[in-house]
Amino acid sequence: xxxxxxxxxxxxxxxxxxxxxxxxxxxxxxxxxxxxxxxxxxxxxxxxxxxxxxxxxxxxxxxxxxxxxxxxxxxxxxxxxxxxxxxxxxxxxxx
Amino acid sequence: xxxxxxxxxxxxxxxxxxxxxxxxxxxxxxxxxxxxxxxxxxxxxxxxxxxxxxxxxxxxxxxxxxxxxxxxxxxxxxxxxxxxxxxxxxxxxxx
Amino acid sequence: xxxxxxxxxxxxxxxxxxxxxxxxxxxxxxxxxxxxxxxxxxxxxxxxxxxxxxxxxxxxxxxxxxxxxxxxxxxxxxxxxxxxxxxxxxxxxxx
Amino acid sequence: xxxxxxxxxxxxxxxxxxxxxxxxxxxxxxxxxxxxxxxxxxxxxxxxxxxxxxxxxxxxxxxxxxxxxxxxxxxxxxxxxxxxxxxxxxxxxxx
Amino acid sequence: xxxxxxxxxxxxxxxxxxxxxxxxxxxxxxxxxxxxxxxxxxxxxxxxxxxxxxxxxxxxxxxxxxxxxxxxxxxxxxxxxxxxxxxxxxxxxxx
Numbered sequence: 001x002x003x004x005x006x007x008x009x010x011x012x013x014x015x016x017x018x019x020x021x022x023x024x025x026x027x028x029x030x031x032x033x034x035x036x037x038x039x040x041x042x043x044x045x046x047x048x049x050x051x052x053x054x055x056x057x058x059x060x061x062x063x064x065x066x067x068x069x070x071x072x073x074x075x076x077x078x079x080x081x082x083x084x085x086x087x088x089x090x091x092x093x094x095x
Numbered sequence: 096x097x098x099x100x101x102x103x104x105x106x107x108x109x110x111x112x113x114x115x116x117x118x119x120x121x122x123x124x125x126x127x128x129x130x131x132x133x134x135x136x137x138x139x140x141x142x143x144x145x146x147x148x149x150x151x152x153x154x155x156x157x158x159x160x161x162x163x164x165x166x167x168x169x170x171x172x173x174x175x176x177x178x179x180x181x182x183x184x185x186x187x188x189x190x
Numbered sequence: 191x192x193x194x195x196x197x198x199x200x201x202x203x204x205x206x207x208x209x210x211x212x213x214x215x216x217x218x219x220x221x222x223x224x225x226x227x228x229x230x231x232x233x234x235x236x237x238x239x240x241x242x243x244x245x246x247x248x249x250x251x252x253x254x255x256x257x258x259x260x261x262x263x264x265x266x267x268x269x270x271x272x273x274x275x276x277x278x279x280x281x282x283x284x285x
Numbered sequence: 286x287x288x289x290x291x292x293x294x295x296x297x298x299x300x301x302x303x304x305x306x307x308x309x310x311x312x313x314x315x316x317x318x319x320x321x322x323x324x325x326x327x328x329x330x331x332x333x334x335x336x337x338x339x340x341x342x343x344x345x346x347x348x349x350x351x352x353x354x355x356x357x358x359x360x361x362x363x364x365x366x367x368x369x370x371x372x373x374x375x376x377x378x379x380x
Numbered sequence: 381x382x383x384x385x386x387x388x389x390x391x392x393x394x395x396x397x398x399x400x401x402x403x404x405x406x407x408x409x410x411x412x413x414x415x416x417x418x419x420x421x422x423x424x425x426x427x428x429x430x431x432x433x434x435x436x437x438x439x440x441x442x443x444x445x446x447x448x449x450x451x452x453x454x455x456x457x458x459x460x461x462x463x464x465x466x467x468x469x470x471x472x473x474x475x
Contacts, residue, residue, distance in 0.1 A: 001235075012179065013179055014177040019175055028128075041098070041126050042097060063254070080209055105369075109367040135316045135317065156348075157348075167351055169348045193423060220421075253444070304460055313413075
């Protein structure tokens with residue numbers, strides 16, 4: 001799995017039928033120790049209510065279609081958890 | 096999923112039978128914050144009528160064969176949506 | 191498969207139901223000859239009791255759901271072994 | 286899918302039984318706008334008669350085993366088309 | 381598929397049951413034209429008797445579980461062939 005931070009949502013007026021009703025979020029991957037190494041931006045489906053700015057856990061590939069309601073969706077990446085960020089005086093996971 | 100912009104289409108006179116009739120588009124991935132970081136160029140199948148220059152949503156792997164008519168096609172990447180680009184005065188997603 | 195070193199664990203209060211009870215570890219990949227080339231940080235599920243600082247063997251994709259209890263989990267990476275590190279006078283695999 | 290140019294063929298005297306009779310070609314990926322950015326070299330199976338120097342379309346992963354005769358082969362990449370290159374006065378796709 | 385050179389073997393005393401008896405080799409990928417561009421180091425299972433220093437052909441993903449005895453193993457990469465290296469006066473594939 002990978003860690004990322006939600007940037008914003010995107011909209012597609014024209015799309016595959018199986019994509020209807022699915023929330024699509026742009027997420028910046030945080031997979032490098034140095035924040036300066038530009039993280040890749042990907043798009044993930046969200047079923048658990050992630051908000052902009054939140055730190056999320058992402059799963060890729062066929063694992064993304066294990067969730068109820070996504071069995072037939074043409075998605076290859078979903079948000080499976082909102083990561084609990086540590087208090088500032090303990091040190092953040094990223095930043 | 097990934098975001099990309101359609102460059103042009105390609106043609107294959109000699110090809111696998113299961114590829115017949117499928118539209119093949121060259122797409123430049125927009126998965127980096129800095130446009131200067133050269134995006135990778137991939138080829139995607141399109142069933143929803145994407146045009147050259149349009150911003151599209153792409154899915155990879157076995158997810159690409161979830162669509163009707165592609166179950167047996169040897170494809171690993173398809174366009175699943177045309178992304179609505181924001182108005183110029185609101186700021187574009189890219190550029 | 192890939193080799194990595196366990197950094198720490200992460201917690202998700204809000205998550206997919208199928209993720210409940212699974213241990214999630216942040217792991218730094220050691221897939222480059224030069225340690226200075228920053229290794230990617232990923233998140234893996236662990237069923238064999240890997241500890242922080244240990245050198246582990248990771249498997250990706252659908253292979254990650256071959257283990258008992260993970261058949262329906264939305265995971266794409268698990269720890270499948272703790273690598274025996276050589277004695278210091280023989281030379282370590284990494285470092 | 287990805288675009289690549291066939292470099293040469295490779296031979297394996299010792300190999301998996303399911304690999305017997307399969308043509309194996311080394312292919313340089315052309316997935317960057319700048320030719321100077323060194324393309325990755327991969328190995329693909331070929332069922333449609335691609336020759337050295339030809340521009341080919343490649344598919345990866347489970348899509349590579351959709352073709353007749355490859356259902357049980359341990360291959361993760363095949364050539365699915367020979368790309369028609371434009372005339373020199375129209376400009377080539379690459380070069 | 382990818383080409384790599386076997387570096388050494390690794391041992392895991394604690395591991396998944398399905399991994400028992402499987403030979404695990406560290407392999408340096410040779411997927412770049414310039415040897416100086418550091419090849420990624422991965423771990424592959426070997427059923428055909430590859431030795432240290434040999435040039436091997438690797439397959440990834442679900443293709444790695446097509447071989448007899450690996451159907452339920454949590455492996456994502458196996459060696460499927462030993463590549464015949466050309467004579468020195470003909471020029472090697474690599475080096």
